[in-house]
Amino acid sequence: MPPNKILIVEDEEPIAKMIAMNLKVANYQPRIFQDGQEAAQDLKEHHDYDLAILDIMLPGMDGFTLLPVVKQYDIPVIFLTAREDLSAKIRGLTEGAEDYIVKPFEVLELLVRMEKVLARSGKAGNSERFLDIEIDYAGHTVRKGGVEVPLKPMEFELLAVLLKNRNIAISREKLLHLVWGVDYVGETRTVDVHVGQLRKKLGLSGHIKTVSKIGYRLED
Numbered sequence: 001m002p003p004n005k006i007l008i009v010e011d012e013e014p015i016a017k018m019i020a021m022n023l024k025v026a027n028y029q030p031r032i033f034q035d036g037q038e039a040a041q042d043l044k045e046h047h048d049y050d051l052a053i054l055d056i057m058l059p060g061m062d063g064f065t066l067l068p069v070v071k072q073y074d075i076p077v078i079f080l081t082a083r084e085d086l087s088a089k090i091r092g093l094t095e096g097a098e099d100y101i102v103k104p105f106e107v108l109e110l111l112v113r114m115e116k117v118l119a120r121s122g123k124a125g126n127s128e129r130f131l132d133i134e135i136d137y138a139g140h141t142v143r144k145g146g147v148e149v150p151l152k153p154m155e156f157e158l159l160a161v162l163l164k165n166r167n168i169a170i171s172r173e174k175l176l177h178l179v180w181g182v183d184y185v186g187e188t189r190t191v192d193v194h195v196g197q198l199r200k201k202l203g204l205s206g207h208i209k210t211v212s213k214i215g216y217r218l219e220d
Contacts, residue, residue, distance in 0.1 A: 003029045004050040004118060007075070009039045009066065011058050015103075019053065019080075022107045026164065028114075036061030040069045047073035050123040051114060054097075056081040056088065064091065071096050076121045078113065080105065108165060112178050115164055130163055130220075133202055142202070149201050154179060158194050162208065162218040171215040191215070 006023055010016040011034045020030040031049075033039035037060030052070045054077055056063035063079060070077055078099045079092045089100045098117045101110060118124035119137065128135045134143045140156060142149050151159065157179045162170070170178075172188035180190070195216055199205045209217045 003027050004123060005048060006030045006114075007039065007043075007049040007052040007070070008032045009036060009052065009058060009063070010034065010055045010080070012055075019107070019110070022111070026111055035059050036063065036066045040066055043069060043073060047075065049073075049075050051075065051118060051121075052077045053080050053110075053114075054078070056083050056092070064095065067092070067095055067097060076117050076123070078110075078117060080110070106174075108168065108170065108174065109178070111164060112161065115160075128163060130166075130218075131207070135159065135163065144202055151201065152194075152197075155194050155197055155201075158191075159198055159202075162198075162216065166218045166220060169211040169214050169217040173215075175215060 006028050008016055008019055008023075008030050010019065010032065013034065016032045016034065020032055023030040033042065036058035040061055052075050054063040054066060054070070056079060058066070061069075063081065067077055076098045077096065078101060079097045080101045080103065081088070082103045083089075084102045089102075092100045098120070099113050101113065115124060124137060127137065132145045136142070137160070140153075142151050142156065142159065158175065161175065161178050172191045175191045176188065195208055199208055204218075207219050209219055211217050
C-alpha cells in the first residue's frame with residue numbers, strides 16, 4: 001500500500017523540516033508549505049492528501065481560515081500550534097479539526113495521534129508486515145507464518161505502537177500513556193508484562209530490545 005500523503009502547513013521552517021523528516025522515517029509522504037494562501041492554492045490542483053497538519057498563526061491565510069478549504073476535500077485536520085488558549089482550541093475542534101496539539105510537542109505523540117485520526121477516517125493502512133508477522137489493523141488480528149496468534153486488546157495496541165515507531169526507544173511511562181491512555185507513575189510493570197507476552201507469543205525476544213533505564217525499542 002502506498003504511503004499516506006501528509007500536508008504540513010507550518011511557517012517555522014525548522015519545525016516543518018523536523019516534522020517532515022520524522023514522517024518520512026515513519027513511512028509517510030509529507031509536503032510542506034509555509035504560507036497558508038500558497039497551501040490553499042495548491043489544494044485546488046493537488047487534494048489527494050490523507051491528512052493535514054496545520055499551524056494557526058500563518059502568513060497569507062491563518063489556520064482557521066484554511067481549515068474549511070482543506071475540509072472541503074475530505075482531508076482530516078490536526079492543528080499543531082502555539083495557541084494554547086481554550087477559546088482557540090474550542091474553535092478549532094468545533095469548526096472541524098480532528099485533533100488539537102499545543103507546541104512544544106513530542107513527535108512520538110504526534111505520530112500516534114495521526115494514526116488514530118487516519119484510522120477514524122478510514123485512511124490508515126489496513127495491514128502491515130514485520131518479519132513473518134502480518135498485522136491486520138482493520139480486523140484486529142495478527143498472523144505469524146500464516147497462523148493466527150491470539151493477542152489481548154492491549155497486547156495488540158502495544159504491538160501497533162512499537163511497530164509504528166520502530167527503531168525508536170520509548171519509555172515505559174510514554175507507552176502507558178499512548179496505549180493505556182493513563183499518566184500515572186509506578187505501574188510500569190504493566191508494560192513489562194505485556195512486552196513479555198509479545199516476545200513469547202510472536203518470537204520477538206531478539207527484536208523488542210530493553211533500553212536500560214528507559215523502556216523498549218522494536219528493531220528490524
